Structure formats: C-alpha cells, structure tokens
Amino acid sequence: MKIIGLIGGMSWESSAEYYRIINQETNRRLGGVHSAQCLMFSFDFDEIKRLQHDGEWEKLAELMKEAALRLERGGADFIVVCTNTMHRLADDITSAVSIPLLHIADPTAERIKASGFERVGLLGTAFTMEQDFYKGRLQQRHGLDVIVPDEDDRRVVHEIIYKELVLGQVRPESRQAYREIIARLIERGAQCIILGCTEIMLLVKDEDSAVPLFDTTTIHAVAAVDEALRSANTP
Known part of the structure; x- marks a missing residue:
C-alpha cells in the first residue's frame, strides 16, 4: 500500500471528509x-483565507510547496491537495517535490466523461x-464544455462557502439558494453539476439537483x- 500525503486544513471540515472516505473505501476493498x-499536513485556514482574498498567491505557493516537501520527507508516495481552489498552485507543488500530485480535476473529468456528459x-x-x-x-485536457453561474450567483456561492461551510454551518436557506443556482x-x-469546492458536499445532495452531481471530495x-492500492508495477 502506498502512503497518501494529504495537504489539508483548507478547511478542516472537508479534510475530515477526505480522511473518512479514504479509510472507509480502503476498508471496503481490503476488509478486516x-x-x-x-x-x-493541515494548515491554519485563517491564514490561507486571508492570503487568498488578498491575492497573495506567491506566498501561498511557498506555503504549499513547504507542505508538500514535509509530506515527501515524511515518506508520502504521492500528494493529494484536499481542496479545489488551491490546485491553482498545482504546478508550484509538483515543481517542489519528486513525488506525483493527484490532480482533483482529472478523476472528476474522467468520471463525467464515462457517464457520457459533455x-x-x-x-x-x-x-x-x-x-x-x-x-x-x-x-x-478533457474536452468538457464548462459553464459557471452568473456574477450574482457566483457571489452567493462563494460567500456561503467562506462564511458558512468552512465553519461547518449548514443552513436550509443556503441549500435552497444553491438549488436555485443549480x-x-x-x-x-x-447536463451535470461539478461540486467544485470540497465543502459543498456538506450542503448539497443528489436530491437538490435535477441532473447528476459530481462531488469532487468523494471522487478525489x-x-x-x-492510487494507494495500485501496484508499483502498474502503469
């Protein structure tokens, strides 16, 4: 079994879901x-949030590279970044370490294409x-046609994430707002919806959408x- 290196704390609410899903899925496959x-490596999200909104991406890149290096030195075989947004720095992370990064968008896109959606x-x-x-x-890379909400809806989606979901707050009125945006x-x-923030799965479920949802937290x-259970000899 390969050792998974997780960069989390962005927020810890979704990182806890990663830990739960990874261990449950491992046990489901291997039994016993x-x-x-x-x-x-789990960040203090207050610092990450501040730097994101201040546009300090170079400082964030240095923090992400250091986190990846810590995991590599600790024995991780590959890196998983437990957030969609910080994949903005995927190239910085891969340049800092010799182990691979499992990019969150790739398994999501493969699952969507396998379901026949474009x-x-x-x-x-x-x-x-x-x-x-x-x-x-x-x-x-994947040939998908991507649409996003309009400006007002984007603001609502963003604010609910940063003001509620990262704090573990799940409000019925916010679920309704997401339903309307979907x-x-x-x-x-x-034809389908990507839940492209790892906290959204705390709020939105299959019954909230008339089309399939692709939850990036679970997929990733x-x-x-x-990857952890793949043989070292498997391409």
Whole structure:
C-alpha cells in the first residue's frame, strides 16, 4: 500500500471528509480492520483565507510547496491537495517535490466523461469559477464544455462557502439558494453539476439537483485509494 500525503486544513471540515472516505473505501476493498496509510499536513485556514482574498498567491505557493516537501520527507508516495481552489498552485507543488500530485480535476473529468456528459456546470469558490486553472484543465485536457453561474450567483456561492461551510454551518436557506443556482445552470444546458469546492458536499445532495452531481471530495478521495492500492508495477 502506498502512503497518501494529504495537504489539508483548507478547511478542516472537508479534510475530515477526505480522511473518512479514504479509510472507509480502503476498508471496503481490503476488509478486516484495514485502513489507509496516510500523512496529513493541515494548515491554519485563517491564514490561507486571508492570503487568498488578498491575492497573495506567491506566498501561498511557498506555503504549499513547504507542505508538500514535509509530506515527501515524511515518506508520502504521492500528494493529494484536499481542496479545489488551491490546485491553482498545482504546478508550484509538483515543481517542489519528486513525488506525483493527484490532480482533483482529472478523476472528476474522467468520471463525467464515462457517464457520457459533455456540458457541465461548475460550482466552487470565485477563484475556481472565474480563473482558468480549473476550467481550463477541464476544457483543454478533457474536452468538457464548462459553464459557471452568473456574477450574482457566483457571489452567493462563494460567500456561503467562506462564511458558512468552512465553519461547518449548514443552513436550509443556503441549500435552497444553491438549488436555485443549480436550476439556472440546468436551464442553460448543464447536463451535470461539478461540486467544485470540497465543502459543498456538506450542503448539497443528489436530491437538490435535477441532473447528476459530481462531488469532487468523494471522487478525489476514492481516486487516492485507487492510487494507494495500485501496484508499483502498474502503469
């Protein structure tokens, strides 16, 4: 079994879900009392949130590289970043270590394509919805047609993430707001919806959407187990 290196704390609410899913999935596959071999470096999210909103991405890159190096020195065989937004710094992370990074967008896109969908609606932080590091990877590497909410809806999605979900707050009125935003994406042709922030799965469930939801937290965590249990001789 390979050792999974997790960069978490962005927020710890979703990182806890990663830990739970990874261990449950490992046990489901191996049985007995098996669990995953993993290391986690967990940030103080207050600092990360401040730097994100101040646009201090170079400082964030240095923090992410140091976290990855700590995990590599600790014996991790590959890196999993437990957040969509911080994949903006994926190239910085991979340049700092000799072990691979399992990018969150790739298993998500493969699952979507295997389901036969091409036009996807993307929910996430404003950084994920508006910048190209995530949408561009889905479009250019995987050939998906990505649509995002309009400006007002993007603001609502972002604020609920940072003011509620990262604190573990799940409010019925926020779930309803997300339902309405999802419905508007469907009206614009979305065949499915990517929950492109790892905290959204705390709020939105399958019954909240008329089209399939692709929860990046679960997909990424299961992909980490796939990699951890893959033979070193398997391409």
